[in-house]
Amino acid sequence: MNPALRKINALIEKKISLYDKFILLLQEQWDSITEYSLDSLQAILVKKEALVDQIQALEKERMSLMEKVIPSSGAAPATLTLKQIIQNTPGPLGGKLKKGRETLLARISTINGLHEKLKGLMDRSSLSLKKSLVLFHSKGEEASSPYHPNGKLQEGKLQGRMLSLDA
Secondary structure (H helix, E strand, O other), rough: HHHHHHHHHHHHHHHHHHHHHHHHHHHHHHHHOOOOHHHHHHHHHHHHHHHHHHHHHHHHHHHHHHHHHHHOOOOOOOOOOHHHHOOOHHHHHHHHHHHHHHHHHHHHHHHHHHHHHHHHHHHHHHHHHHHHHHHHHHHHHHHHOOEEOOEEEEEOOOOOOOOOOOO
């Protein structure tokens, strides 16, 4: 069981590293949204997709390792968690696993918080853009309309003049 646990610990460390990169990408995404930079946002989204693929591959590897740990732990396959493995692992390896689990939970919490902030920022940005377009459109209509916004007829800004073409 010890070699499998060492591999799980190594996977946790890799996952923490990938989560740190993901957090940096989320912060870069925030910057590109606030700067209205579509090109940099698209580049960041491509990087995020690649990073998510790496995280999913690590998760699959972790699941296969957990299946190797299950027979030696005596726990039911569906209920075995990292927390239970840590409780059953004495010594320094158990301490490393515990620290790794705590770090993973902190990174996940940070990612969730940043994700919620990004959703809010995108909602506010799209609303601001929509209001700007409505204002832009309404100003154009007001300028070319013979009516005031209150419904009254306004005086024409240009007076019509007749030109005589007879020379």
